Amino acid sequence: MSTKTEKIDRLAELTAQTETSSGSSLWVEAFRRLRASKMAVIGACIIAAFVVIAVIGPWIAPHSPIAQTWRGDVLPNQNVFVGPRGGNWLGLDHLGRDEFSRMLEGARQTLLVGVVSTALGFAVGAAVGVAAGAASTLGGRAGRRFDSVVMRFIDMMLAIPSLLLAVSVAAVLGQSLTTVMIAVGVVQIPIFARLLRGSMLAQGGSEYVLASRALGVRKRRIVLGHIVPNSLSPVIVQATLSLATAIIEAAALSYLGLGNPDASVPEWGVMLAQAQSYFDAAPSLAVYPAVAIIITALGFTLLGEAMREALDPKLRG
Secondary structure (H helix, E strand, O other): OHHHHHHHHHHHHHHHOOEOOOOOEHHHHHHHHHHHOHHHHHHHHHHHHHHHHHHHHHHHOOOOOOOOOOHHHOEHHHOEOOOOOOOOOOOEOOOOOEHHHHHHHHHHHHHHHHHHHHHHHHHHHHHHHHHHHHHHHHOHHHHHHHHHHHHHHHHHHHHOOHHHHHHHHHHHHOOOHHHHHHHHHHHHHHHHHHHHHHHHHHHHOOHHHHHHHHOOOOHHHHHHHHHOHHHOHHHHHHHHHHHHHHHHHHHHHHHOOOOOOOOOOOOHHHHHHHHHHHOOOOOHHHHHHHHHHHHHHHHHHHHHHHHHHHHOHHHHO
16 A cells, blocks of 8 residues: 555646746646657547547447357357458357457447446546645635544555445446446546645645735635646546546456446456356457457556656656
8 A cells, every 4th residue: 555655646746846947837847858758649549449449339330249140150159250251251159249349349348447436436526625725725724633533544545455445336336337436446546646635735835825825815716716627637637547547447357247236338348257158169259349448458557657757757767
């Protein structure tokens, strides 16, 4: 847990540096470095391709992803499967459904789960982080006590392995796609909360905050109008990294049977779980979704790490 919190706190410290030595804004300099980073370009290209496929996939799919059109061509009990052929570019699954069409539709489901769960974690985590950060920065002794209590609870959540926490939440809520989104979102809450709170503390001692207080500006306006907007830089970076984690954890929950109860709906984690029973006879059915999950998560990770390095002067060399 200490390593995880150290990384979060280090990322939060970046907001204290609002200006570079050249006088340009931190984000302008970071964007310049991102354009020159091969890692960032590769990650952005992977993400762009994934989003495009997820959005237009159902319209370019050559066949219905749920129709068992070629059911008679496969005999899973006898290990008879159909590989790539003219009408089915990636072959057929164990129920005679077009694997290529299911992969395209699965991209949309994966994107939906990743974005919704990350948005949920961000919304709740940001609310908790703002409350704790504002209390500690401008709330006096009582505020610091409130911040201490909240952060001890957040640290307890961070101490639990993320996948174990997600499985626990999903097991309590029951099997559904909504459950997966909530479970993965809950895992993201303490990360965003601690990160935004740390960013606000880094901004709390800034000259503009001291000047605003001296001028008698209301505390709520200082927090919402000045401190929070200036504390979002590392949170945006973390959101990119969290999308990669969300995709992997959502696939893991679906693989464990905690996802959508309708197995006919294509989702890469479900497809991977279904292919496990036929791995010896048709390993490609597991390879396709596994590779898709790995490449997509890699894209978000590469871009997120490149953004973090572009913002962190210690990593810029």
